[in-house]
Amino acid sequence: MDKSAIFQKFLTFTAAVHQISNDFTKDVRPGDITTVQYKILEYIAVSQPSTLSSISECMHMSMPNTSRELKKLSEKQFCEKVTDPEDRRKQYIRLSAKGEALMNEVFGRIEAQFDERLLNISEDELKELEQAIDLLHTKVFY
Amino acid sequence: MDKSAIFQKFLTFTAAVHQISNDFTKDVRPGDITTVQYKILEYIAVSQPSTLSSISECMHMSMPNTSRELKKLSEKQFCEKVTDPEDRRKQYIRLSAKGEALMNEVFGRIEAQFDERLLNISEDELKELEQAIDLLHTKVFY
DNA sequence: CCATTTTGTTATCAAATGATAAGTAAAGGG
């Protein structure tokens, strides 16, 4: 079968995903946080708790820069560093109450736009969507 | 039905898509181009021909900045501006031969990683994947 | 034909980001 046709779809699809999630998050990011800092918070929110080095690796950022941004985020009280008692070099990073509140609000606003998009959709279609997401998640985007 | 459960999946799914496409393009971007410039080329490649203002809008970039980056890309011979004969204010932007070559190589390398991921996959599963992509593309990421 | 709008350019400045060097403190391994 034509695998390269699927690849074409993969390309335009990922482009569309980026487009949409950019549109969705466009006006929800608070002003006192930079783009990179927001991305970091988003990452922490999804994969809590994480360490500085894992953030550095996943975001393709150098340790010094990750450290700097995380320091700023901590100073702004959006996240907290907790030293691992087992290995006191490690710092576990998690959202603070303020950070949780912020991300909940942001995700809530994104959800509103998401819901709007799925307004007139049937139960069956919703089920199909869920299965489609699961499938792609496990087979391609893992 | 639980729409907010699907939203959770939507969130982690889009996070995964970003993650994977970052990983895929990580080592593929040529050194003489910045991140933003690469993103612009990617956009042009997918939606050719486009105008300066549409690029500006879709990439959430101001016109002056878009103009500047596009100028740099043109100077580096990756794309060309063609004045619309019907409306001589408009500039159609398309990849140059060099730009096409670059993006073909880049997409080729991404495709190699994509294929690797789908190595031991059956015809039926491939069909399912295609349908899943189509479904999400039309219902959610449009 | 003149005012306005659209489309894009140029210049400039502050802020964010990336890259690198040099350092600290804890853990691990012989």
Added chain:
DNA sequence: CCCTTTACTTATCATTTGATAACAAAATGG
């Protein structure tokens, strides 16, 4: 116990990016 590695920090600098003001040229619409 000492050497090395790991995890992270601090400092510094160049580059990139974002934001704004001021401009030009073509189209549009009375």
